[in-house]
Amino acid sequence: MYISMVLDMNFALSVLSICIASIGFALFMKLYLKYTSKFETYKSIPEGKMGLPWIGETIDFYKAQKNNKIFEEFVHPRIAKHGKIFKTKLMGSPTIVVNGAEANKFFMSNEFKLVISSWPSSSVQLMGKDSIMEKQGEAHRFLRGLITSTLNISGQEILVPKICDTVQCHLEKYWKGQENIRIYPLAKKLTFTIVFECLLGLEVHNGILCVFKKVLEGVFAPPINVPGSKFYRAKSARKELNRLIVSAVREKKRELEEEEKESGTLFSRLVLAMINGEITEDEVVDNVILLVFGAHDTTSFVIAMMFHMLGRYPDCYSRLLQEHNQIRSKKKPGERLSYEDTKKMSYTWQVARESMRMFPPIFGSFRKAVVDIEYEGFTIPQGWKVLWTTYGTHLNEEYFEDPETFNPSRFDKPVQSYSFIPFGGGPRLCAGYQLARLNILTLVHYVVTQYEWSLIYPDENVVMDPLPFPSQGMPIRISPKV
Numbered sequence: 290m291y292i293s294m295v296l297d298m299n300f301a302l303s304v305l306s307i308c309i310a311s312i313g314f315a316l317f318m319k320l321y322l323k324y325t326s327k328f329e330t331y332k333s334i335p336e337g338k339m340g341l342p343w344i345g346e347t348i349d350f351y352k353a354q355k356n357n358k359i360f361e362e363f364v365h366p367r368i369a370k371h372g373k374i375f376k377t378k379l380m381g382s383p384t385i386v387v388n389g390a391e392a393n394k395f396f397m398s399n400e401f402k403l404v405i406s407s408w409p410s411s412s413v414q415l416m417g418k419d420s421i422m423e424k425q426g427e428a429h430r431f432l433r434g435l436i437t438s439t440l441n442i443s444g445q446e447i448l449v450p451k452i453c454d455t456v457q458c459h460l461e462k463y464w465k466g467q468e469n470i471r472i473y474p475l476a477k478k479l480t481f482t483i484v485f486e487c488l489l490g491l492e493v494h495n496g497i498l499c500v501f502k503k504v505l506e507g508v509f510a511p512p513i514n515v516p517g518s519k520f521y522r523a524k525s526a527r528k529e530l531n532r533l534i535v536s537a538v539r540e541k542k543r544e545l546e547e548e549e550k551e552s553g554t555l556f557s558r559l560v561l562a563m564i565n566g567e568i569t570e571d572e573v574v575d576n577v578i579l580l581v582f583g584a585h586d587t588t589s590f591v592i593a594m595m596f597h598m599l600g601r602y603p604d605c606y607s608r609l610l611q612e613h614n615q616i617r618s619k620k621k622p623g624e625r626l627s628y629e630d631t632k633k634m635s636y637t638w639q640v641a642r643e644s645m646r647m648f649p650p651i652f653g654s655f656r657k658a659v660v661d662i663e664y665e666g667f668t669i670p671q672g673w674k675v676l677w678t679t680y681g682t683h684l685n686e687e688y689f690e691d692p693e694t695f696n697p698s699r700f701d702k703p704v705q706s707y708s709f710i711p712f713g714g715g716p717r718l719c720a721g722y723q724l725a726r727l728n729i730l731t732l733v734h735y736v737v738t739q740y741e742w743s744l745i746y747p748d749e750n751v752v753m754d755p756l757p758f759p760s761q762g763m764p765i766r767i768s769p770k771v
């Protein structure tokens with residue numbers, strides 16, 4: 290009796306489960322068909338798979354990103370199957386992934402006309418809606434003008450000696466007397482100080498780097514604002530940062546109004562524009578934060594990867610060292626580098642470019658179509674995202690012969706335009722590119738002329754979370770040159 294009751298119950302439960310599963314499946318199919326038929330009117334959407342409703346192929350993308358294999362595991366297999374332009378769905382958005390110099394040129398140079406930049410919600414909330422990356426048209430042009438005017442040739446002539454002092458101070462504080470150091474975290478400290486002190490002209494207070502780090506950690510985290518989440522911690526740090534920067538803005542405003550003299554630093558220029566009513570206080574704050582974000586992990590990763598490759602390619606290192614010894618030999622003891630000296634570091638910059646080709650700090654960037662776009666016989670519907678990727682050209686032998694080989698000399702000759710794009714291109718080309726260049730060249734100069742060094746882990750992995758970084762922080766053995 291008891292057994293038959295249990296069997297009856299089991300049977301009833303099985304029938305119920307089958308019913309629930311069937312209803313679930315029917316609902317799922319209905320949603321899926323509704324979702325796929327929505328775009329049937331567009332006959333020429335690029336090929337590709339949209340994956341599951343809402344999630345799309347996000348899990349595959351994140352998995353590839355975690356392994357630092359976005360190209361090998363996500364982009365390349367889809368290029369092989371569907372061609373250089375394919376569709377997918379990422380983080381809830383239908384997305385067209387575009388690869389190749391021609392496509393890069395088309396989408397990057399049509400910024401504001403056909404596409405606008407489109408950052409994840411967590412980045413916008415943490416960087417602020419008033420940062421340059423969220424601006425279009427005239428507002429974008431004005432902010433960009435302020436930033437790039439600090440980095441024109443006369444701006445760079447002023448910056449180089451300041452960067453030299455900062456680098457020497459950094460080496461004195463963190464390298465001197467050490468046997469082992471980790472290049473990547475130290476390069477982050479240095480980059481932060483260079484942006485804050487040399488570019489912006491702000492003093493670095495104790496603890497501010499820590500607050501910045503917490504904000505940066507949440508920039509690509511899911512925007513889940515619950516206590517304990519990365520995003521929640523980043524939002525709290527952002528509030529703290531706001532307080533600190535707002536008080537610096539108001540102090541600078543008082544100074545500028547009382548003294549009526551402008552120091553020429555980017556921070557003064559931003560505050561002066563605020564006094565003149567051209568931008569708001571929020572715009573000053575958001576752009577200070579954005580500049581640190583734009584510079585910090587990117588420049589430090591390039592520095593780390595340059596040392597990684599130089600440690601593995603002694604011939605390249607000898608040639609680079611020769612370049613710096615020559616510059617050094619023309620200087621008096623203690624004399625700083627000049628902007629002209631940095632122009633002589635052409636091979637070093639080729640090493641940096643080759644490192645960025647193989648290990649781009651930014652894998653690509655999202656845009657949003659503001660109208661239906663016709664490109665190469667395809668239609669990209671209005672509202673869809675477009676993702677351009679660095680890997681799509683950097684690792685393609687159509688643009689770079691033998692792309693897996695580290696060969697800085699490939700940059701002896703100019704490369705096809707829009708094929709080398711670590712700094713992006715078009716109206717949104719990196720606004721701090723010259724600062725990154727000076728930061729990298731100056732640090733390399735002082736390190737290679739003052740230190741013997743060798744890699745501790747020549748096979749150290751690069752991981753991504755979500756930006757790439759060396760898994761061990763790139764430790765090196767160092768000893769001062771005699």
Ligand code: HEM
Nearest residue numbers: 422583584587588650654711712713717719720721724725
């Ligand atoms: C090696 C170092 C760097 C790399 C690889 C890099 C890369 C990039 C890329 C790819 C973009 C374009 C993003 C897009 O198209 O959506 C960009 C934009 C930008 N970067 Fe950099 N960046 C670097 C260093 C810096 C530095 C040092 C600063 C400033 C101090 C900076 C400030 C900016 C700003 C303000 C933008 C936005 C430009 C705009 O929207 O008009 N970057 N960067």
